Amino acid sequence: MPGALSGIRxxxxxxxxxxPTTTMILADLGAEVIHVEPPTGDDAREYGPFLQKVxxxxxxxxxxxxxxxxxxVLNLKSPKGKEILRELLKVSDVLVENYRPGTMRSLGxxxxxxxxxxxxxxxxxxxxxxHEALPEYARLPSYDVIxxxxxxxxxLTGPENGPPCRVGSSIGxxxxxxQAAIGILAALHHRTLTGRxxxxxxxxxxxxxxxxxxxxxxxxSSGEIPKALGTAHPTITPFQAFRALDSWIVVAVGNDKxxxxxxxxLGRGDLIDDRRFRTNPLRTKNREALARILxxxxxxxxxxxxxxxxxxxxxxxxxxNDIKQICEDPxxxxxxxxxxxxxxxxxxxxxxxxxxxxxxxxxxxxxxxPVLGEHTEEVLTSILKISHAEILxxxxxxxxx
Amino acid sequence: MPGALSGIRxxxxxxxxxxPTTTMILADLGAEVIHVEPPTGDDAREYGPFLQKVxxxxxxxxxxxxxxxxxxVLNLKSPKGKEILRELLKVSDVLVENYRPGTMRSLGxxxxxxxxxxxxxxxxxxxxxxHEALPEYARLPSYDVIxxxxxxxxxLTGPENGPPCRVGSSIGxxxxxxQAAIGILAALHHRTLTGRxxxxxxxxxxxxxxxxxxxxxxxxSSGEIPKALGTAHPTITPFQAFRALDSWIVVAVGNDKxxxxxxxxLGRGDLIDDRRFRTNPLRTKNREALARILxxxxxxxxxxxxxxxxxxxxxxxxxxNDIKQICEDPxxxxxxxxxxxxxxxxxxxxxxxxxxxxxxxxxxxxxxxPVLGEHTEEVLTSILKISHAEILxxxxxxxxx
Numbered sequence: 001m002p003g004a005l006s007g008i009r010x011x012x013x014x015x016x017x018x019x020p021t022t023t024m025i026l027a028d029l030g031a032e033v034i035h036v037e038p039p040t041g042d043d044a045r046e047y048g049p050f051l052q053k054v055x056x057x058x059x060x061x062x063x064x065x066x067x068x069x070x071x072x073v074l075n076l077k078s079p080k081g082k083e084i085l086r087e088l089l090k091v092s093d094v095l096v097e098n099y100r101p102g103t104m105r106s107l108g109x110x111x112x113x114x115x116x117x118x119x120x121x122x123x124x125x126x127x128x129x130x131h132e133a134l135p136e137y138a139r140l141p142s143y144d145v146i147x148x149x150x151x152x153x154x155x156l157t158g159p160e161n162g163p164p165c166r167v168g169s170s171i172g173x174x175x176x177x178x179q180a181a182i183g184i185l186a187a188l189h190h191r192t193l194t195g196r197x198x199x200x201x202x203x204x205x206x207x208x209x210x211x212x213x214x215x216x217x218x219x220x221s222s223g224e225i226p227k228a229l230g231t232a233h234p235t236i237t238p239f240q241a242f243r244a245l246d247s248w249i250v251v252a253v254g255n256d257k258x259x260x261x262x263x264x265x266l267g268r269g270d271l272i273d274d275r276r277f278r279t280n281p282l283r284t285k286n287r288e289a290l291a292r293i294l295x296x297x298x299x300x301x302x303x304x305x306x307x308x309x310x311x312x313x314x315x316x317x318x319x320x321n322d323i324k325q326i327c328e329d330p331x332x333x334x335x336x337x338x339x340x341x342x343x344x345x346x347x348x349x350x351x352x353x354x355x356x357x358x359x360x361x362x363x364x365x366x367x368x369x370p371v372l373g374e375h376t377e378e379v380l381t382s383i384l385k386i387s388h389a390e391i392l393x394x395x396x397x398x399x400x401x
Numbered sequence: 402m403p404g405a406l407s408g409i410r411x412x413x414x415x416x417x418x419x420x421p422t423t424t425m426i427l428a429d430l431g432a433e434v435i436h437v438e439p440p441t442g443d444d445a446r447e448y449g450p451f452l453q454k455v456x457x458x459x460x461x462x463x464x465x466x467x468x469x470x471x472x473x474v475l476n477l478k479s480p481k482g483k484e485i486l487r488e489l490l491k492v493s494d495v496l497v498e499n500y501r502p503g504t505m506r507s508l509g510x511x512x513x514x515x516x517x518x519x520x521x522x523x524x525x526x527x528x529x530x531x532h533e534a535l536p537e538y539a540r541l542p543s544y545d546v547i548x549x550x551x552x553x554x555x556x557l558t559g560p561e562n563g564p565p566c567r568v569g570s571s572i573g574x575x576x577x578x579x580q581a582a583i584g585i586l587a588a589l590h591h592r593t594l595t596g597r598x599x600x601x602x603x604x605x606x607x608x609x610x611x612x613x614x615x616x617x618x619x620x621x622s623s624g625e626i627p628k629a630l631g632t633a634h635p636t637i638t639p640f641q642a643f644r645a646l647d648s649w650i651v652v653a654v655g656n657d658k659x660x661x662x663x664x665x666x667l668g669r670g671d672l673i674d675d676r677r678f679r680t681n682p683l684r685t686k687n688r689e690a691l692a693r694i695l696x697x698x699x700x701x702x703x704x705x706x707x708x709x710x711x712x713x714x715x716x717x718x719x720x721x722n723d724i725k726q727i728c729e730d731p732x733x734x735x736x737x738x739x740x741x742x743x744x745x746x747x748x749x750x751x752x753x754x755x756x757x758x759x760x761x762x763x764x765x766x767x768x769x770x771p772v773l774g775e776h777t778e779e780v781l782t783s784i785l786k787i788s789h790a791e792i793l794x795x796x797x798x799x800x801x802x
Contacts, residue, residue, distance in 0.1 A: 004587035007594075017614070029587045048636055049619050060618035111760070129732050130758070137732045141653075141717040145632065145640060149651040149719040152727035154632070154642070156569020159560060164642055164649050164721050166632040167568045168557020174612045178579040183757050185586035186405035186430045190762050192593055193408075199760040206738050206756040209727060211575045213418070216739070217461035218450050219724040220751035226724050231546065231555070231567040235449055239546060241555070241565055248565050250550040252542075316542040318550040320565050323620040323627050326553035326610060331530050331538045337607050338621070350621035355607045356584050357531070359512070359600040361591050 003030015004361040008188070009092040010034065011085070012069065015042045017144070017170055018126045018204060019098030020065045021177025022184070026094070027068035028354040028363035034092075034379055035069045036085065038076065039401055041372045042066075051346045056372050063369040064351040067341055071370035072379045073401035076107055080399045085109070087384050089117045094184055098126040101138055111199045121197040122187040124180045130203035142204055147172035151208035156215055158228040165228070176207040237283040238262075238290060241320055242298040248320035249303050251294075251310065256280060258315065265313045266297050343368035373401035404431015405762035409589070410493040411435065412486070413470065416443045418545070418571055419527045419605060420499030421466045422578025423585070427495070428469035429755040429764035435493075435780055436470045437486065439477065440802055442773045443467075452747045457773050464770040465752040468742055472771035473780045474802035477508055481800045486510070488785050490518045495585055499527040502539055512600045522598040523588040525581045531604035543605055548573035552609035557616055559629040566629070577608040638684040639663075639691060642721055643699040649721035650704050652695075652711065657681060659716065666714045667698050744769035774802035 008031040012023040020035075020042070027033040035042070047061040048054075075081040089095060095114065097104060104110055104125070114123050125131055128142020128150075148154045148166055158165035183200035191197055209216075214234075215226040226234065231241035231250065241248045253262050256279055263271045271277055271293070276286040283290055298306065303319045310317040319325065327338055327350075339353040346368075354363030380386040380400070394400045409432040413424040421436075421443075428434040436443070448462040449455075476482040490496060496515065498505060505511055505526070515524050526532055529543020529551075549555045549567055559566035584601035592598055610617075615635075616627040627635065632642035632651065642649045654663050657680055664672045672678055672694070677687040684691055699707065704720045711718040720726065728739055728751075740754040747769075755764030781787040781801070795801045 004591040008590075025583060029583075047615070049615070049622050051622055060622045061615045064615070064618045130736055132736065132758070134732050134735050140712075141715075143640070143653045143655070143717060145634065145642075145651055145653055146717055146719040149632075149642065149649075149721045150727070152722050152724045153569060154649075154651075154721050155723040157558065158566055158569075159564060162563075163560060163644075164632060165559055165566050165629070166641075167572070168554060168559075168627075168629055169612055169614050169616060171568070171572060171612065174614065175576070175579070178576070178583065179756055182426060182430075182579065182582050182586060183759055185583065185590065186757065186762070187759055188590055189409075189586065189593075190405040190759075192590075196761065198762065201758045201760070203736065203756065203758075206733065206736060206758075209733060209738055210753050210756045211572065212570050212724070212753065213575065214448070214450070214462045214465070215570060215724050216728065216753045217465045217750070219728055220739070221450050221452055221461045223725075226569075228566070228569055231550075231565060233546065239544070241546075241550065241567075243564075248550075248555075250546055250555075252544045252546055254544070311541075316544060316547055318547040320550045320555050321553050322556040323553045323613070323616050324624075326551070327617065327620055331535055332607065332610060334535050335531055335533065335604065335607060337610055338617070349618070352611050352613065352617045355580055355604065355611045356587065357533070357602045357604075357607075358584055358588055358591075359602070360597065361587070361599065 001361065003364065004358060005029045005031035008032070008094065010094040010096060011036060011088055011092045013095065013097035013099070015098065016044045017065065017173035018176045019096050020044065021174050022096050022124065022126070022180040023069065024065055024067070025177070025181045026184070028365065029356055030361065033069040034072050034088070034375070035066060035370065036072050036074050037372060039073055039398070045372065051349060057345060060349065063343055063349055066369035067351065067365050068367055069370060070375035070379060071373055072376050073373035075399050078397070078399050080394060080397065082108055084380070084384065084399070086117055089114065089121060091383060093122060095121055095123045096180065100141060101127050101131045101133065119197060120191060120195055122184055122191060123197065124184050124200040124202065126176050126180050126202040126204065128204050130206065131201045144170035144172040147204040147208055151205045152212060152215070153208050156212070156226055156228050159230045160228060160232070162228070172204045172208050175211055176202055176204040179207050232287060235284055236280060237287050238294055240291070242295055244298055244301060244303040244306055246302045249298065249306055250318045250320060252316040254316065259283070261313060262315050265309060265315060268297060339365045341365050341368045344371055376400050402762065404765065405759060406430045406432035409433070409495065411495040411497060412437060412489055412493045414496065414498035414500070416499065417445045418466065418574035419577045420497050421445065422575050423497050423525065423527070423581040424470065425466055425468070426578070426582045427585070429766065430757055431762065434470040435473050435489070435776070436467060436771065437473050437475050438773060440474055440799070446773065452750060458746060461750065464744055464750055467770035468752065468766050469768055470771060471776035471780060472774055473777050474774035476800050479798070479800050481795060481798065483509055485781070485785065485800070487518055490515065490522060492784060494523060496522055496524045497581065501542060502528050502532045502534065520598060521592060521596055523585055523592060524598065525585050525601040525603065527577050527581050527603040527605065529605050531607065532602045545571035545573040548605040548609055552606045553613060553616070554609050557613070557627060557629050560631045561629060561633070563629070573605045573609050576612055577603055577605040580608050633688060636685055637681060638688050639695055641692070643696055645699055645702060645704040645707055647703045650699065650707055651719045651721060653717040655717065660684070662714060663716050666710060666716060669698060740766045742766050742769045745772055777801050
């Protein structure tokens with residue numbers, strides 16, 4: 001079954017995480033993604049965990065992000081390397097990169113150059129603060145942890161009155177990667193109508209800023225600065241994690257009617273008439289006192305016991321699953337969200353599947369990640385019609401691998 | 402300037418956050434989004450902060466998510482309400498909803514029904530665990546905090562050895578909203594080629610699971626269960642937050658060369674030759690001891706002083722901005738990420754802008770959120786050519802507002 005984006009060719013100049021997230025999504029959805037790597041390989045090939053030998057072809061980190069892609073090694077510092085890239089861009093639909101701003105210009109592939117090469121090309125760049133920037137921001141380096149801190153998200157995450165915490169996955173990279181995919185697909189629709197490509201100038205900091213939801217309007221409308229609240233909700237109570245006998249659980253009591261029901265389920269009918277807790281605003285105001293009381297009740301049974309009891313009574317709840325538990329979860333596995341992929345030189349590897357469950361053209365994991373330069377020859381001969389003799393000479397000159 | 406999705410009509414049966422995030426993205430990119438609300442309004446209209454009176458037309462929460470949309474009030478429990486929805490679907494491109502699985506079927510708008518109404522329609526549903534589900538998951542309620550807990554993300558977020566923490570914005574809803582937008586846009590491309598619509602069956606839990614990045618492969622390859630680490634990185638050190646004199650800062654020392662430079666910047670050249678810290682694996686192994694030493698140095702100056710010193714020496718760093726600081730940030734404002742929108746009955750409201758910075762068709766905030774039912778008459782007369790007399794009678798019957 002061909003994917004929704006089958007027939008779309010993507011030149012992927014990305015590395016590590018934000019850009020590769022975008023091209024992974026496009027590849028899962030059926031696009032032909034040609035990951036152009038320097039002779040030293042994408043940096044992510046050196047990130048653990050390593051599945052066998054600690055080398056460029058056995059990084060589990062790289063494999064989970066680069067399934068479904070082709071690898072072409074190209075030395076972009078050489079004039080011939082640039083020439084090959086130029087020829088590829090002429091016959092491609094999309095270019096994605098997440099270099100530091102300035103790098104593409106110094107390579108000769110700034111947006112005006114790209115438009116001249118192929119006016120129909122859709123070009124997406126992802127950087128920490130955006131390419132169009134005030135001078136003092138233009139060249140700042142960015143990592144996920146920096147964008148989480150800078151965007152304000154870290155100030156909202158962590159225990160109440162405790163130290164700020166990082167979201168436990170690199171959500172700054174990943175949200176930016178999703179947004180670039182959206183920008184590219186919207187531009188693709190526009191190109192179908194007009195024939196013209198365009199440039200998406202993504203910023204990781206802005207990406208996260210746009211996901212802060214009510215925190216921004218709370219501040220701009222009242223001047224109140226929202227703070228981290230552990231697992232609690234700023235305006236709904238109880239709606240947070242509690243310690244059960246063996247592990248943590250989450251209970252989400254969304255309204256006053258459910259509160260009454262929850263009190264009965266706990267065998268604490270006395271709380272229904274407690275003046276401190278009668279309405280949601282009162283429960284929110286007296287959250288600490290309430291959390292102490294509920295904590296003492298909920299710690300009496302195991303997570304599993306509570307799930308049975310609470311689900312039976314219609315109280316929204318969840319175990320706080322660890323990574324083992326979610327990987328073994330029946331529904332995650334029923335929906336193929338954990339897939340075995342055949343990885344050359346390593347064998348079967350279990351990675352997260354595609355959440356793009358489209359009825360006709362679902363996202364799929366069709367192959368493992370490429371070995372460094374695995375498709376160099378195939379891409380050059382089949383797409384650019386470069387002869388074998390020329391490939392040998394390009395290899396000798398160090399232009400390709 | 403028309404948006405990339407101008408000409409695309411979206412019927413929006415969503416409420417609160419995950420679905421509205423999807424339709425907000427489509428609306429920002431130029432689609433015509435008709436938010437079909439029950440006579441009581443989208444629940445989010447009752448969520449604070451309230452900008453004036455505490456009523457359905459003054460929720461800042463609702464405004465920040467529903468800018469650029471139209472509001473049509475339709476009673477879907479009445480046969481005539483269903484009939485109007487059916488007529489609208491015939492002349493629309495996309496349908497988005499985030500009801501609990503089963504609700505659309507009970508309304509008579511299950512996927513097979515929808516295909517009969519309009520075979521070209523793209524239908525996106527978002528639910529906690531997905532519509533195609535094992536029986537015990539099919540009807541479970543879901544809230545953001547539940548999906549954060551269930552997906553494993555909460556187990557990775559929080560202080561080391563401390564309680565789990567929730568990501569400080571509703572990232573479970575928001576990631577699912579982004580993914581549905583991607584699914585819809587990919588399906589739109591596929592429809593352009595084939596004329597056929599399709600169904601996107603999104604799951605919030607899967608959405609977050611797909612963003613856990615290296616945590617999944619670490620577990621599946623080694624059996625190791627990744628844990629929360631505060632702000633620290635599992636394999637790079639020092640790469641975390643520290644307390645400065647006045648607030649928190651983040652320092653991201655990515656490699657051994659930068660470590661030497663960082664020691665000099667701190668005036669702690671003695672640490673360069675400290676055997677515990679010479680390489681990144683050693684620094685990671687001895688993270689606690691290192692954090693204590695660095696903590697004692699970094700607390701000596703203010704955040705602003707450190708930014709000047711560290712940036713000068715090329716050490717990636719960031720203040721841990723609070724919401725006030727990021728809202729006042731020059732770069733965020735230079736890129737119009739905080740925009741004034743004219744909101745009827747309230748005046749100017751400041752909300753987050755669109756991060757879809759496309760060179761020809763950028764995402765834009767063109768209007769505030771609709772008052773409940775503001776566009777009922779306009780939509781019915783202009784799109785469905787319903788007469789004014791008929792509208793009066795529909796209103797009397799309680800089918801519309």
